[in-house]
Amino acid sequence: xxxxxxxxxxxxxxxxxxxxxxxxxxxxxxxxxxxxxxxxxxxxxxxxxxxxxxxxxxxxxxxxxxxxxxxxxxxxxxxxxxxxxxxxxxxxxxxxxxxxxxxxxxxxxxxxxxxxxxxxxxxxxxxxxxxxxxxxxxxxxxxxxxxxxxxxxxxxxxxxxxxxxxxxxxxxxxxxxxxxxxxxxxxxxxxxxxxxxxxxxxxxxxxxxxxxxxxxxxxxxxxxxxxxxxxxxxxxxxxxxxxxxxxxxxxxxxxx
Amino acid sequence: xxxxxxxxxxxxxxxxxxxxxxxxxxxxxxxxxxxxxxxxxxxxxxxxxxxxxxxxxxxxxxxxxxxxxxxxxxxxxxxxxxxxxxxxxxxxxxxxxxxxxxxxxxxxxxxxxxxxxxxxxxxxxxxxxxxxxxxxxxxxxxxxxxxxxxxxxxxxxxxxxxxxxxxxxxxxxxxxxxxxxxxxxxxxxxxxxxxxxxxxxxxxxxxxxxxxxxxxxxxxxxxxxxxxxxxxxxxxxxxxxxxxxxxxxxxxxxxxxxxxxxxxxxxxxxxxxxxxx
Ligand SMILES: Nc1ncnc2c1ncn2[C@@H]1O[C@H](COP(=O)(O)OP(=O)(O)OP(=O)(O)O)[C@@H](O)[C@H]1O
Ligand SMILES: [Mg+2]
Numbered sequence: 077x078x079x080x081x082x083x084x085x086x087x088x089x090x091x092x093x094x095x096x097x098x099x100x101x102x103x104x105x106x107x108x109x110x111x112x113x114x115x116x117x118x119x120x121x122x123x124x125x126x127x128x129x130x131x132x133x134x135x136x137x138x139x140x141x142x143x144x145x146x147x148x149x150x151x152x153x154x155x156x157x158x159x160x161x162x163x164x165x166x167x168x169x170x171x172x173x174x175x176x177x178x179x180x181x182x183x184x185x186x187x188x189x190x191x192x193x194x195x196x197x198x199x200x201x202x203x204x205x206x207x208x209x210x211x212x213x214x215x216x217x218x219x220x221x222x223x224x225x226x227x228x229x230x231x232x233x234x235x236x237x238x239x240x241x242x243x244x245x246x247x248x249x250x251x252x253x254x255x256x257x258x259x260x261x262x263x264x265x266x267x268x269x270x271x272x273x274x275x276x277x278x279x280x281x282x283x284x285x286x287x288x289x290x291x292x293x294x295x296x297x298x299x300x301x302x303x304x305x306x307x308x309x310x311x312x313x314x315x316x317x318x319x320x321x322x323x324x325x326x327x328x329x330x331x332x
Numbered sequence: 333x334x335x336x337x338x339x340x341x342x343x344x345x346x347x348x349x350x351x352x353x354x355x356x357x358x359x360x361x362x363x364x365x366x367x368x369x370x371x372x373x374x375x376x377x378x379x380x381x382x383x384x385x386x387x388x389x390x391x392x393x394x395x396x397x398x399x400x401x402x403x404x405x406x407x408x409x410x411x412x413x414x415x416x417x418x419x420x421x422x423x424x425x426x427x428x429x430x431x432x433x434x435x436x437x438x439x440x441x442x443x444x445x446x447x448x449x450x451x452x453x454x455x456x457x458x459x460x461x462x463x464x465x466x467x468x469x470x471x472x473x474x475x476x477x478x479x480x481x482x483x484x485x486x487x488x489x490x491x492x493x494x495x496x497x498x499x500x501x502x503x504x505x506x507x508x509x510x511x512x513x514x515x516x517x518x519x520x521x522x523x524x525x526x527x528x529x530x531x532x533x534x535x536x537x538x539x540x541x542x543x544x545x546x547x548x549x550x551x552x553x554x555x556x557x558x559x560x561x562x563x564x565x566x567x568x569x570x571x572x573x574x575x576x577x578x579x580x581x582x583x584x585x586x587x588x589x590x591x592x593x594x595x596x597x598x599x600x601x602x603x604x605x606x607x608x609x
Contacts, residue, residue, distance in 0.1 A: 086463070206425050241425050241466070286420050293421035296381055296413040297481060298405050298437040307432035307449065309442040 083139075084205045090315065091133040091203040096212030098316040099200050102323045106196050109330055110189055118330075119188050126195050135202045143198035144191060151187045158183030210236045211306050231301050238290070246283055253278050333359045333488065333520065334380060334411075338389035341375055349375040351544040352389070359488065362521045364531040367541035373524045376541070377491045380522065381411040394488070409438060412482030416494045418474035419466075427469065427477055428453070428462040434485040445484075452480040455517075456510050472503020476510050489520035496530065504530065529564040532556075532585045556583040566590045573597070 091099075106122075113119055130140060144151075164178030201209070214233035222229060253275050262274065334357040341350040349372045357363055365373050378384040379391045382398040393411055396403040412434075415421050424430030428449050435445040453459040456476040466474060475495050482490055492511065496504040512534055515521045525531050531538075538555040540548040548558055556567055563571075570582045570590055579600060580593040 207429050237425060238423065241423065244467075245419060289415065289417055289420035290423070292383060293413075293415055294423060294433075296383055296408055297423075297434040297485065298408050299433070300405070300437060303439065304436045305439050305441060305445065306436055307429060307442060307445045 083201065085135050085139055085202045087134050087203065089132060089134045089203065091129065091199070093315070094203075094319060095310055095312050095316045096204050096208040097215055097310065097312070098319050099204055100209070100212050100216060102319060103196055103200050105323050105327050107193055109327060110192055110196075112330075113189065114185065116185070119185070119192070122192050123188075126192060126199070129199055130195075133199060133203050135199075139202055140195055140198055143194055147190070147194060151190060154190065155183040155187045158186060205308075206240050207237060207306075208308055208310075210234075210240075211308060211310055215310060228302055230304055234299075234301075242286070242290075246279070246286070249282050250275055250279050253282075333357065333394050335392045336376075336379070336389070337391070339376075339379065339386050339391060340388040341372075341379065341384060342387045343375075349544055350379075353544075353546055355539065355546060355549070357489075357520065357522065359520055360515075360518055362515045362534060362536045363523070363539055364535035364537070365522060365524045365539050365541065366526065366528055366531070367547075369526070371541045372544040373541055374493055375544075377413070377493055377522060377524055380489075380491055381413050382407045383413070409434075409485050410487055411489045411491060412485055412487035413491045413493065414475070414478045414482055414495050416497055418471045418478065418498065421478050421481075422466050422474055425465060426462070427458065427464050427466075430466075430477055431462075431481045431484050434481055438485060448484040448486070449480075452483040453477075455483060455513070456480045457506075470503060471499050472506050475499065475503070475507050479507075479510060479514070483514075487519070489522065490514060491522045491524070493524045494526065497526070508534065528562060529585065532564065552585065553583040556585060 110122060113122065130137075159175045159179040160173065162176050162179030162182050164176035167175045167177060167180065204212075210233045213236065214229045217229040217232060220229070222232070254271070257274060336353055336355045339350055339353040340348070342348050353376060365377065367373050375384065379386060379398060380393065382404045385391075385399050391398045393407050396407055396410075398404075398407060422430050423433050431449045431452055432445050435448050440448070449462070450459060453462055456479050458473060458476055458480060461469065461473065469477065478495070479490070479492075490511075496507050499507065508530060511521060511523065515534070523531055523535065532552045532555075535552055538548070538550065538552055539546060540555065548555060550558070556563060564585045566587060567582065567585050570580050570584060570593065573580050573594070574582045578594075578597045580590075580597045584590050584593060
């Protein structure tokens with residue numbers, strides 16, 4: 077996967093310094109608002125807001141472009157679906173192929189919305205290290221009665237950071253298994269189902285032993301699954317409350 | 333500080349991995365635990381921090397019985413453990429976060445965690461890499477990171493289970509240097525290995541296991557004197573010289589010692605031949 081996809085870019089901007097909880101809540105509010113936006117002028121306002129924040133963050137444009145890139149196929153697909161499958165005035169017609177003006181509008185609207193969602197999300201990940209994101213989520217989840225389903229907010233946070241740490245390792249293992257098999261003459265590159273089945277068995281075996289060793293290592297470093305502290309202290313400052321008030325204000329305004 | 337009394341351990345599947353083991357480890361000692369594959373080294377050391385508890389007999393660490401559930405976290409903080417695979421014991425997304433994992437579990441306040449993380453990373457010589465992701469670290473650096481992660485919990489004793497077996501020779505040397513420094517700073521070290529050469533110059537005591545039992549316990553020199561095969565190249569050379577009539581000790585393993593012994597033997601020969609002639 078691309079190195080810069082949703083990755084943290086070290087910096088010390090005002091956005092970097094905001095508490096992760098502020099940024100998480102702001103992202104949630106912005107996402108809800110975005111999904112309720114049906115006009116181009118309003119989308120334009122969101123885009124302008126993004127550009128302003130991106131400028132403030134000091135993160136280079138490249139990072140954002142890279143965040144969009146892996147999703148391009150998906151965006152194109154959504155756009156074409158709307159273009160060809162929406163009823164309305166045809167732009168032209170060749171047989172059953174019949175793009176419509178309404179489809180063009182809807183497709184553009186929806187893909188822009190998704191692009192903006194990803195951009196705002198990448199703004200969060202680019203200005204917040206992943207530990208702080210998980211810590212922030214942990215703090216936001218802490219008041220919930222998760223005990224009833226046998227979990228603690230700390231478990232969830234640990235699971236999330238372990239996923240961030242180990243998903244790339246497991247993907248890497250899968251790639252090595254594939255290469256090892258190709259090197260031994262088991263070339264399944266043209267048969268997707270065989271690739272999946274021949275890769276998955278060793279991969280599961282490997283993942284189980286990885287998980288086992290990991291659990292032992294964590295236990296011997298006193299991991300208990302309940303309350304733990306953190307190297308990074310979360311602290312809501314005046315700026316955080318300011319940002320939250322501002323965004324909530326916008327939200328209220330846009331609903332009336 | 334660690335007392336193992338008549339310890340036997342049977343895995344749930346019936347394998348008897350340890351058979352009446354008795355042993356004590358003093359504070360500040362460097363003990364090397366050696367033996368063939370499957371002889372029970374890992375099983376033994378996992379009893380030292382209560383990852384496993386005895387089927388029979390007992391293990392006590394600083395007076396705490398490992399069977400006593402309430403003392404488990406205290407024992408794990410006192411006896412830190414480093415494992416073989418660098419990848420699967422690195423839990424953080426960056427080096428400093430990984431080292432912080434233990435202190436975070438000990439519920440220390442952030443400023444104390446920060447102090448310990450920086451101190452431990454400095455001790456293993458990785459402070460400048462503290463914001464690096466695991467991908468940017470070599471196997472040897474990751475093992476030293478694992479040592480730092482244990483140090484940050486301020487243990488009395490550190491157990492290392494074949495920590496160099498997945499490393500290239502260069503990194504192996506760095507890791508061994510780090511371990512030697514820890515020993516010199518007063519930590520008790522229990523080092524499990526299959527490579528006898530790497531540990532002979534460092535260990536105070538060699539414990540050799542076979543089939544779940546302790547076979548030999550004593551100083552490196554005594555150990556060498558007691559074994560026939562599986563000896564370091566230098567010791568082997570000295571034995572051959574001795575067999576040819578040279579008057580050398582055959583329980584040395586360090587290049588410098590061997591060099592002195594050979595020089596002495598040669599001088600002796602010279603004087604003998606000149607006396608005769
Ligand atoms: N989880 C387990 N379940 C059942 N038997 C086990 C388990 N782990 C180890 N054993 C068995 O217990 C015996 C001792 O194993 P142990 O891992 O302690 O040996 P070791 O000296 O550490 O070997 P190595 O040098 O390969 O690491 C072996 O016969 C092994 O097959
Ligand atoms: Mg072992």
